[in-house]
Amino acid sequence: MKLKLKIKGKECEVEILEEGEDKVKIKMGEKEFIFGKEEKKGISLIQTSIPKRNFSKKEIKAPIAGVISEIFVKEGDFVKREQKILFLSTMKMENEIISDFDGKVKEILVKKNQEVKEEETLIVLD
Amino acid sequence: MPDLEFKIKKFKKIPSTNQKAKELALSGVAPWTVIVAEKQIAGYGKEKVPWFSPRGGLYFSIILPKSKIEDLQTLTILAAFIVAKTINDNFSLETLIKLPNDVLLNRKKVAGVLTENIIGKNVKLSVIGIGLNTNIEKFPKELEDKATSLKIELGKGVNNEKILKKIVKELKEQLKTISE
Numbered sequence: 433m434k435l436k437l438k439i440k441g442k443e444c445e446v447e448i449l450e451e452g453e454d455k456v457k458i459k460m461g462e463k464e465f466i467f468g469k470e471e472k473k474g475i476s477l478i479q480t481s482i483p484k485r486n487f488s489k490k491e492i493k494a495p496i497a498g499v500i501s502e503i504f505v506k507e508g509d510f511v512k513r514e515q516k517i518l519f520l521s522t523m524k525m526e527n528e529i530i531s532d533f534d535g536k537v538k539e540i541l542v543k544k545n546q547e548v549k550e551e552e553t554l555i556v557l558d
Numbered sequence: 559m560p561d562l563e564f565k566i567k568k569f570k571k572i573p574s575t576n577q578k579a580k581e582l583a584l585s586g587v588a589p590w591t592v593i594v595a596e597k598q599i600a601g602y603g604k605e606k607v608p609w610f611s612p613r614g615g616l617y618f619s620i621i622l623p624k625s626k627i628e629d630l631q632t633l634t635i636l637a638a639f640i641v642a643k644t645i646n647d648n649f650s651l652e653t654l655i656k657l658p659n660d661v662l663l664n665r666k667k668v669a670g671v672l673t674e675n676i677i678g679k680n681v682k683l684s685v686i687g688i689g690l691n692t693n694i695e696k697f698p699k700e701l702e703d704k705a706t707s708l709k710i711e712l713g714k715g716v717n718n719e720k721i722l723k724k725i726v727k728e729l730k731e732q733l734k735t736i737s738e
Contacts, residue, residue, distance in 0.1 A: 495677050496627050501605065514678060521605065524634040524658045525673040527627075532679045 490533045490557035494548045498522035503544060505555070509537045517555060520548070533557055561734075562727050564590040564620070573600035576674055576687035579619035583683045589623035592726055601689060603670045604659060610701055614693035614709070616718045620726060622684040622733070627677065629736045630684055633729065634658065634673040636736075637686060640728045641669045644721060651711055666706035667691075688725065692716050 447459040458464070502519040505511055511531045520527040535557030542554050565588070572578050572595045579593045595618070598611035611617050622630065635658050642653040642661045645668070654662040661669040669690040676683040691707035693715045708716050 495681075496631070514682075522631065524631050524671075525675060526604070528674070528676045530676060530678045530682065 490535050491553045492517055492529065492531060492555040492557070494520060494550055494552045494554055495529070496520070496522055496525075496527065497550045498527065498548060500542050500544055500546050500548060500554070501526075503540065503542070505537050505540070507537050507540055511535060511537060511557065518542075529554070531557070562730050564592055564726050564730065566592045566594055566722075569593065569595045571595065571597045571599060574598050574602060574687075575617050575619035576602070576672060576685050579621050579685040579687070580674065580676070580683060583621045583685060587621060589621050590726075590730060591621045592618050592722070593621075594618040594722065598689075603672050603689070609670060609689045610694075610697065610705065611689060612694060614695065615707070616688075616690040616692045616722060618722055618726075619685050619687035620729065622686055624681055625684065625733065625737055627675065627681055629733065630673055630675060630681065630686075632736050633733050634671060634686065636732050637671045637673075637688065637725075637729060638669075640725055640732065641671070641688060641690060644724050644728070645669075645708065648721070648724070649708060649712055649716070651708070661690075663706050663708075663711050667704055668706055668708065668711075686729070690721065690725075692718050692721065 498520045500518055501521040504516050504518060511517065511534070513532065513534050514530050517529050517531050520529055537555060538558040539556040540554075541556070542548060548554065567582070569578065575593045575595050575598060578595075582591065582593065595611070597613045598609065598617050601609035601611035601617060603609045638655050638657070638659055638661055642655050645651055645653050645661070645663070651663055653668070654665070656662050659671045660667050669688065671686065671688050673684065673686045675681055691705060693709045694707035695709060697705045
C-alpha cells in the first residue's frame with residue numbers, strides 16, 4: 433500500500449509492506465522502518481491517519497498432530513499473548529498451546545477429544 | 559557447559575519433578591538442569607495419571623534446550639529405549655518397551671517417560687520427565703499386578719545416582735545427534 437503523507441509541511445511518499453507476523457515495514461525513500469514486536473529502539477512510530485488493518489491473521493494452529501485434551505477459553509473471551517489456550521496431546525507428549533497474540537476469541541474450531549492434523553487452525557482471534 | 563555435562567538440583571519431596579522443572583525453566587534456569595526428587599507427592603504420567611512415587615524410586619526431569627517439536631518427539635521415543643537399554647546393560651534384565659512411553663519388566667511397568675512442552679509461535683519450553691521404579695520394595699495392592707521395580711526383580715538395591723547420570727548423558731548425546 434502506497435500513500436502520501438505530509439510531515440513537517442513536506443510531502444513524502446511512503447510504502448507500507450507486511451513483514452511477517454505482527455511486523456510492518458514502512459519504506460520512505462531510501463529509508464526503511466520496521467514496526468511491530470521487534471520495533472527498533474530509538475525509532476518512534478509516526479502518527480498517521482492510516483486506516484487500521486489486520487496485517488496478519490490471528491490464528492492459533494496445531495504445531496503437531498494430536499488430540500485436543502482440554503480447551504481453556506471460550507468464544508468471546510479476551511486472551512493475552514502467552515496465555516494458555518489448550519492442551520494438545522500426542523502419543524508421546526503433552527503440549528500446552530499458548531496464544532501468540534492479544535485478542536478476542538472469535539471462533540473455536542475444535543472440540544475436546546478431537547483429533548487434529550499438523551498446521552490445522554484451532555482457534556481464530558479477532 | 560562442556561558437551562555432555564549437566565547440573566543436578568536435588569529435592570527431598572516435591573509435588574512433581576516435571577512441574578518443578580517447568581517452573582524453573584520459566585524463571586530462567588538453564589537447559590540441561592536435572593531436577594531430581596527423592597519423593598513426589600503428586601507425580602503424574604500421560605494425561606495426568608498419577609505416578610506412584612515413594613522414596614526409593616528415581617524421579618527426575620530435565621530442562622531441555624529449545625528444539626524443534628519433531629526432534630522433541632523423537633527424543634521422547636528414544637528416552638524409553640535409553641532407559642530400557644540402561645536396565646538391560648547394567649542389570650542383565652530383559653525389558654520390553656511399550657510404545658511410546660513405558661518400559662516393562664516381567665510384563666509390569668518399571669519406567670515411564672513424559673515430555674511436556676509449552677508452544678506458542680515456537681517451542682517456548684520443554685521438559686522431559688522420567689520415573690523409574692528402582693528401589694521400591696512394595697507396591698500398593700491396586701498396582702501389584704501392573705508395576706514392578708528393579709529391586710523386586712533383582713532381589714537387591716541399585717544406585718539411583720549412577721543410573722540417573724547414565725540416562726541423562728545418553729539423552730544429551732542423542733538430542734545432539736537428532737538436532738544436527
